[in-house]
Amino acid sequence: MTPANLNRKLESSATHLLHRATQCASELFSAEAGKDNLTPRQYAILVTIAENEGVSQTGLVQRTGIDRSTLADVIRRMIGKGLIQRKRTKEDARAYAVRLSDKGKRVLDNADPGATKADQRLLAGLSAPERKAFLEHLDKLITSLEVRAAAK
Numbered sequence: 001m002t003p004a005n006l007n008r009k010l011e012s013s014a015t016h017l018l019h020r021a022t023q024c025a026s027e028l029f030s031a032e033a034g035k036d037n038l039t040p041r042q043y044a045i046l047v048t049i050a051e052n053e054g055v056s057q058t059g060l061v062q063r064t065g066i067d068r069s070t071l072a073d074v075i076r077r078m079i080g081k082g083l084i085q086r087k088r089t090k091e092d093a094r095a096y097a098v099r100l101s102d103k104g105k106r107v108l109d110n111a112d113p114g115a116t117k118a119d120q121r122l123l124a125g126l127s128a129p130e131r132k133a134f135l136e137h138l139d140k141l142i143t144s145l146e147v148r149a150a151a152k
Contacts, residue, residue, distance in 0.1 A: 032114035033118055046084075046100065046108040060075075083103055084099065084100055
């Protein structure tokens with residue numbers, strides 16, 4: 001297979017294109033919102049906790065789509081950085097409820113404008129209707145994949 005054919009094959013590969021888009025999005029996020037060494041995944045966790053104070057780690061898995069073992073590791077590191085706090089829930093002694101620390105709130109407040117700017121830069125090559133359609137299609141794709149995974 002020649003390099004030209006390989007490129008054509010990759011240019012039509014959804015897996016490859018989504019991977020490249022993720023790389024670009026992470027770089028933009030780092031440039032715009034990563035001043036506190038916050039990653040896009042950590043930002044998603046902070047936003048989710050801010051919107052769902054006292055959410056359990058299981059709830060974070062469901063709301064963010066981050067797998068359970070990865071989430072547990074990221075949560076441990078975020079606790080170590082002083083961004084979040086967790087305690088056992090009253091309803092289930094096995095479950096943890098998480099909340100933002102004061103530092104976590106400050107880091108999130110500082111990151112929000114940059115995260116918005118990163119999203120704007122990421123989608124700048126699309127018209128407003130294309131941006132709307134693109135986000136709707138991504139959401140539809142994710143929902144479809146999650147439904148299929150749950151059915152297995």
